[in-house]
Amino acid sequence: MQISRRKFMQLTGATAAGLTVSRLGFDLTPIKAHAQMLKTQYAKETTTICCYCAVGCGAIVHTSKQGDGRVINIEGDPDHVINRGSLCSKGASLRQLVENENRLTEPMYRAPHAKEWRTVSWDWALEQIAQRIKATRDTSFEAKNSKGQVVNRTRAIASVGSAALDNEECWTYQALLRSLGLVYIEHQARI
């Protein structure tokens, strides 16, 4: 199935004969502006950190300076010490977090056994989360285990997330979870 170099040259040579005819007397060279303007030419540049895994790659966000200020492009920041401009497929798709018609912009709630999601307010959602964490924690709290050792834990709630947090944010988050008695604490980078 492979083509030898000789075959390749023969092939292109045959077509070159056709081209020479076009060179007799008239010029078919296209007059084109090869150097297209970059879509980011007049965009505002803002640096950011990728929100996905714990590597913390730097990225540049290009937003429109005029009009709606929407995101035009997001790519790796070549000056960033961690990734030097590179991004994996998740990082390369960062723009989709903002510019995507399927993106959720309001909290959604699906009640137990309900088939449909419905839009709820932030106030309602945050209050519900607080109330349910409190209720679950209070009913499942174990002060001592079966051997009588003090454990002060709940095994009914788990935390999954926070891989992109920095050191201080992690401390605050960890303190919050431990104060509730959580023992199942995991970040999402392994998922």
Add this chain to the structure above:
Amino acid sequence: MAYAFLIDTTLCTACRGCQVACKQWHDLPAETTSNRGSFQNPADLSFGTYKLVRMREKVIDKRLQWLFFPDQCRHCIEAPCLETAGDPSAIYQDGDTGAILYTAETRNLLTTEIIESCPYYIPRAADDGTLAKCDMCNDRVHNGLKPACVTTCPTGSMQFGERDEILTLADRHLQMAKKRYPKASLLDPDDVNVIYLVAYPPDLYHEFAVAAAGRSDMTRQMALRKMVRPLVHLGSRLV
């Protein structure tokens, strides 16, 4: 001055950053895909997918190897598609970068003829017959940036630069690769500007990893048509 890519598949982890960065820069839509039992996704190149990391599982020397091949247009030094089209308003080469570029005028070409002419089976047609493929991010290259796929590559598998430098780099990568993979080779380095380095025989990676003979055989009719085409153009100008 021509530019070239080096794609060292021995360094590729198939993260598909290149694939997504390409879509992102070109504002190309996502595709509806289905589970075909492979991580290769979408299944093939298309009018809206210029770059695709092909994945194959092969047993080589009684060991399972997962072979990755980030497929794209090779930007041939003498491109059969360009020669076959014979219409510089549809397919032309940028003299400054060496990129082979398709315009919207490709819709007036014989679609199957152009696709058949490609030894690497790269161009893909839209419903109206317009052809599309990798454009080397020509806008970026003209403005001093590297193509989106090369910029994003986290492993250094993809490199871009002036052809001379890339050829030197390719030889260096080949020497390194040969220590681990004695059968490592560069694919068609003299004919194309996108040079792949593979660890095993290229046909294990992809049917059209190297120029395929069956695809690009030019029939006498086709050659004749090419001879005549400029005269047809001339005729139409005189009318």
